[in-house]
Amino acid sequence: AQRVTQPEKLLSVFKGAPVELKCNYSYSGSPELFWYVQYSRQRLQLLLRHISRESIKGFTADLNKGETSFHLKKPFAQEEDSAMYYCALLTGGGNKLTFGTGTQLKVEL
C-alpha cells in the first residue's frame, strides 16, 4: 500500500538558515509527488510538484527514486515561510492524494 512519511512534526530554524523538510514515500507504481502548504488561517494550497521541476518561493524538491524521497529545500528561510507543509503522493488514478502527517515549519528571527 502507498504511504507518505514526514518524520518531523515540528521544524524550527532561524531566519536565513537553510531548510530541509523530509518526505519519504512507499509506492509500487511510478510516483507523482507534491508539496502542499497551509499558512495560518488559509486553505491548503499547492506549493510545487516534482514533474514541474520548478522553484516556488525559493523552495525546490527533487525526486530521488533510489532513496524514495522528495525532500523540500530552501537555502535561506524567511519569516513568511512559517506554515504547515504536507508531502503528498498521487495514487490510484483520478487524482487521489495520499498525504503525509505534515511538518510545522517555524522560522524564528
Place this chain on the structure above:
Amino acid sequence: SAVISQKPSRDICQRGTSLTIQCQVDSQVTMMFWYRQQPGQSLTLIATANQGSEATYESGFVIDKFPISRPNLTFSTLTVSNMSPEDSSIYLCSSANTEAFFGQGTRLTVV
C-alpha cells in the same frame, strides 16, 4: 485554477444528529473529493464524489455514515450522520482537473 467555497466553516453539533457540508466550485471539474483531518493527524481521503453515480469510498468509510451527493460538475455535499464525538474533525472538499484545489474546511465539533 478553481475556487472552492465550503460551508459551514465550523459547527458544534449534538451527538446523534447529522450535518451536511456543502462544496461549491466556481468551474466545472472532473473530480471532487472529501477528506477528513482529525486533530494532530494527516488528511485522510473519505471518498471520491462521482457525478451522476454513487460515491467511491475508501477503506474504513461507508455510505451510511458519510452519504455524498454530486448532482453536477460544480457541487457536492457530504453528510456526517449519527454523529459521535469521534467525528470531531476538519472536513475538506477538494476538486481536481490537472491540479488539486481545496476548500477552507469545515471544523466540526460533536458534543
